Amino acid sequence: MIVYLVRRLGQSILAIIAMAVLVFAGVYFIGNPVDVLINPEATQAEILATTQRLGLDKPLYEQFGIFIWNALHGDLGTSFVYGRPALEIILERLPATMELAVVALILSVGIGIPLGIWAGLRPNSLSGKTIMGGSILGFSLPNFWQGMLLILIFAVLLGWLPAGGRGETRAFLGMQVSFLTWDGLSHLLLPAINLALFKMSLIIRLTRANTREVCLQDYVKFARAKGLAGRRIVLVHVLKNIMIPVVTIIGLELGSMIAFAIVTETVFAWPGMGKLLIDSINLLDRPVIVAYLMLTVLIIVSINLMVDVIYSLLDPRIRLSEMKG
Amino acid sequence: MNPLLQVTDLQTHFFTRDGVAKAVDGVSFTLEKGQVLGLVGESGSGKSVTGFSILGLVDPPGRITGGQILFDGTDLVAGGEPALRHLRGKRIAMIFQDPMMTLNPVLRIDTQMVETVRAHEDVSHAEALRRAREALVQVGISPPDERLKSYPHQFSGGMRQRVAIAIALLHKPDLIIADEPTTALDVTIQAQILSELQTLCATSGTALIWITHDLAVVSGLADRLAVMYAGRIIEEGPTAEVIARPRHPYTRGLIDSVPRGKRHGAMLTQIKGMTPSLLKLPKGCKFMPRCPRADRVCEAEPSLVPLTSERSVRCFHPHDDAEEVLQP
Structure with missing residues (x-):
């Protein structure tokens, strides 16, 4: 188990290094931020001074070297626009995005898995077919349109929930969160549903397919032959087997939800990291873009690492073969 | 006295898109307590479906469309699912063909055995575990305490089939339905399992329906044959x-x-x-x-x-x- 973890950790670090090179080079080629940042009336001497101040006159490899050196010391650069450390600006926005993603994940798993199992156990029933039909809708509707429709129905027509913003927040573990106040929760609900619908549909379909497959296995028939109650067969024998692929997807999707909640955050004016990224790209605020992408890579890599560990806890076969290896 | 099992004109049909497949079409037989019946036939002759029908484990699109299965005087066809669930594993146990597939790969052996005990009897976990251990010893698995903590993939095919047999024996059933339980095993293991099951059934007075395509296997075991x-x-x-x-x-x-033993090359x-x-x-x-x-x-x-x-x-x-x- 230890050997396995160390090896996986090594792979993760390699992935982060590769990503750093790509991100840095990619952002470098987008354009010269000085052109955007500086007053169009500025003289050549002023432009030169700014370029030198931001360190943009040095060759790419040298800039990269400085970036990596600073990154290893926990400094991902200073925002050109805000004049403050990029990481600090992003971390200010992180709790909002994290909260949105986690609530969306809880919604999609909490609703998706039971519905998927239900549909998998009764593939030919009306309820099973309705669930499947609904899931097709869930992942084929464009996210921004679906968000606007939610606003139209629940905020404008029915007036039940607010259309945007974060509402009242409260401190929780050193972060400002919305879900602890009634006002915050009502603001959180619509964007979380919007972000969750796609993943929920995915989880429903995956769970249903796996449930159907597992139900045909001999061990389920054997469990019935042992005289076990239906509930125990579904909740223990079936559920534990379908959790393996479902956990993989949840891990991958949590990463992408945190990183790419951009559309939802824009539609619902949710003050998260995604909104910040869009603004930074418009202003070519290079350090913020790089820092954002690096943080995203770090989050996705760590989640994948966690998934692998959970995986081995769920499936004893993986545990053993990896321990030998 | 009533026979242990009396099957009369059993009909199990599969309703497929291409038509109705009459997998079991009018099967009748009786089985006395402690008797061994060999149910012999080729693939598709309906022998396995007959076995599954008795336990009510026929999967859709198949279902029992007629006939009567009297087990110790109760009709299993008319009784339906609740009545069957209390018999399954308790008074009628089943052993499947492929031991690699019958045990749940993500649950430990003790979990799978204890749940079987507790599905039918209101006993403590410790007592159920003691019974599981006893059953493993009975089928010759040692050391039982260590083996209880193992997962199925840590066992060979023959060992897994022994575990399946141990699970079948947990409640000392009146009848065991064995669906080609040795087909997937090596010949040497096959012979061991065969003789062990025979001894276990004989000592506990358990009746056995041995479903097989292999006449050689069943001829040394069964009291009666149905082809x-x-x-x-x-x-x-x-x-x-x-x-x-x-x-x-x-x-x-x-x-x-x-x-x-014919002439070589014949x-x-x-x-x-x-x-x-x-x-x-x-x-x-x-x-x-x-x-x-x-x-x-x-x-x-x-x-x-x-x-x-x-x-x-x-x-x-x-x-x-x-x-x-x-x-x-």
Whole structure:
């Protein structure tokens, strides 16, 4: 188990290094931020001074070297626009995005898995077919349109929930969160549903397919032959087997939800990291873009690492073969 | 006294898109307490479906469409799911063909055994564990305490089948239905499992239905044989007699096609043709197209006729009692 973890950790670090090179080079080629940042009336001497101040006159490899050196010391650069450390600006926005993603994940798993199992156990029933039909809708509707429709129905027509913003927040573990106040929760609900619908549909379909497959296995028939109650067969024998692929997807999707909640955050004016990224790209605020992408890579890599560990806890076969290896 | 199990005119049909497959079509037999019945036939003859029907474990699109299964006086067909669930694993246990597939890969052996005990008896976890351990010792798995904590993939095929047998024995059932339990195993392991099951059943007075396509395996084990073909029993009788003097041409073909100590290089006897598709069964006798003795009479449906008090055969032209098959 230890050997396995160390090896996986090594792979993760390699992935982060590769990503750093790509991100840095990619952002470098987008354009010269000085052109955007500086007053169009500025003289050549002023432009030169700014370029030198931001360190943009040095060759790419040298800039990269400085970036990596600073990154290893926990400094991902200073925002050109805000004049403050990029990481600090992003971390200010992180709790909002994290909260949105986690609530969306809880919604999609909490609703998706039971519905998927239900549909998998009764593939030919009306309820099973309705669930499947609904899931097709869930992942084929464009996210921004679906968000606007939610606003139209629940905020404008029915007036039940607010259309945007974060509402009242409260401190929780050193972060400002919305879900602890009634006002915050009502603001959180619509964007979380919007972000969750796609993943929920995915989880429903995956769970249903796996449930159907597992139900045909001999061990389920054997469990019935042992005289076990239906509930125990579904909740223990079936559920534990379908959790393996479902956990993989949840891990991958949590990463992408945190990183790419951009559309939802824009539609619902949710003050998260995604909104910040869009603004930074418009202003070519290079350090913020790089820092954002690096943080995203770090989050996705760590989640994948966690998934692998959970995986081995769920499936004893993986545990053993990896321990030998 | 009632027999332990009395199956009368059992019909289990599969409703597929291409038509109705009558996998079991009018099967009747009785089984006394402690008796061993060998249910023999080729793939698709309906022997496994007969076994699953008794436990009510036929998967859709199949279902029991008629007949009666009396177990110790209760009708299992009419009783439905709740009645069956309390019998399954408790009074009727089943062992499956492929031991690699019967144990849940993500649950430890102790979990899978303890849940079986507690599904039927309100005992503590510790007591259930003690019973599980005892059952493992009974089937020769050691060291039992360590093995209880293992996962199925840490066992070989033969060991897994022993665990499955141990699970079947947990409640000392009246009847075990064994669906080709040794087919997937090495010959040496096969022989071990076979003799162990035989001993265990004999000592505990458990009746056994041994479903197999392998006459050699079942001949040393079963008290009685029932030979199935295309969803019907075509011959039934005491094992020794059926093997020594088969009356139905199909049974005879089966016995003749077992390789025995013939001269090296001699051609094996075979039954010509193939088992018919259950969706397109011939009219009359289902074996007619492959039968060397068939004539016009066979276009009518033969019924299972008793020859003696012990034997019956479903054939218009059965072999003579005097004709013995060649013995090795």
